[in-house]
């Protein structure tokens with residue numbers, strides 16, 4: 001692609017795609033263990049630690065379920081446990097992922113309606129209220145949305161969406177995908193009144209891919225009783241049985257559980273509020289860098305700060321530049337960035353800043369994008385790393401307010 005060939009790529013390889021995120025050494029070390037008895041002993045303890053950790057990040061005291069599955073599996077688990085064939089659900093679009101969940105629902109025999117929206121802003125709560133008000137017969141049984149969409153970089157305000165449902169007194173279950181956000185920003189399952197939340201291990205929870213999670217409310221457990229999409233593997237009733245073995249419907253993914261429990265220990269040591277603040281700062285640094293690239297044509301995807309995800313930032317570049325920057329960073333700097341998804345395939349860059357990531361990791365990656373722009377002959381009047389440094393120096397204060 002370019003004639004640049006300087007020996008800069010060796011050393012720690014940095015992966016800043018929006019999942020799987022960077023695995024901490026402690027998590028890797030915790031997974032380096034022998035397989036153990038699946039009926040007793042340390043396994044029971046590690047399950048309890050993982051369940052407690054999940055209740056902590058979901059902010060719920062209600063049941064949580066752990067699956068040997070990825071986020072897609074957790075999607076399947078959420079739907080099959082609560083709904084009946086032919087029932088109608090409403091999907092709130094704010095990017096690619098809620099729609100993807102809806103496609104899965106449709107393949108399972110549910111009727112799917114999409115409340116469409118663009119990729120630049122959060123779901124509009126008023127549009128949701130309007131749509132629900134028109135559903136006088138309450139045929140819509142569930143509402144699916146994401147907290148953070150990793151294709152668009154949108155962050156939705158789940159509490160506001162709940163209020164939009166309550167204002168019109170609609171009984172639909174609220175189901176939220178927190179795969180890309182859990183552990184990077186607050187999730188208040190009980191306070192917000194979420195009915196089903198899904199997540200996975202490999203993003204904000206800085207663990208290896210392969211574990212899917214579902215949290216369920218009492219209303220969801222009630223709906224579960226007559227859900228006819230239930231299948232044995234996902235089924236909450238079987239998993240709630242008295243034998244520990246039933247929790248996993250078979251052999252537990254032991255090493256993954258040890259890794260996850262270690263990640264929760266690390267999170268407890270840092271403290272959730274510090275973790276959320278760190279993500280907020282890294283997001284602001286990234287967004288500042290993106291703004292500084294505007295004279296090479298970079299356009300931040302989400303103009304309104306409140307709607308920008310804490311865990312991933314997405315921006316568009318003109319004329320095939322995104323692909324060139326991504327290749328340059330990978331080949332010459334050892335930095336892997338995410339490319340555009342769906343309608344933005346080839347047009348955008350996605351920087352994941354979730355989980356085990358700090359200032360030097362992020363500033364290094366932003367500096368490598370600067371280097372790519374420089375080598376490609378585009379010399380932005382302000383470099384992203386400089387802008388990111390200024391943002392971190394301000395410590396997250398809004399410059400307009402100081």
Ligand SMILES: *Cc1c(COP(=O)(O)O)cnc(C)c1O
Pocket residue numbers: 019070071072073097146148149150177178179180200
């Ligand atoms: C990554 C992601 C998923 C899918 O998770 P997998 O583990 O890849 O199946 C679902 N939703 C969102 C918002 C995601 O970012």
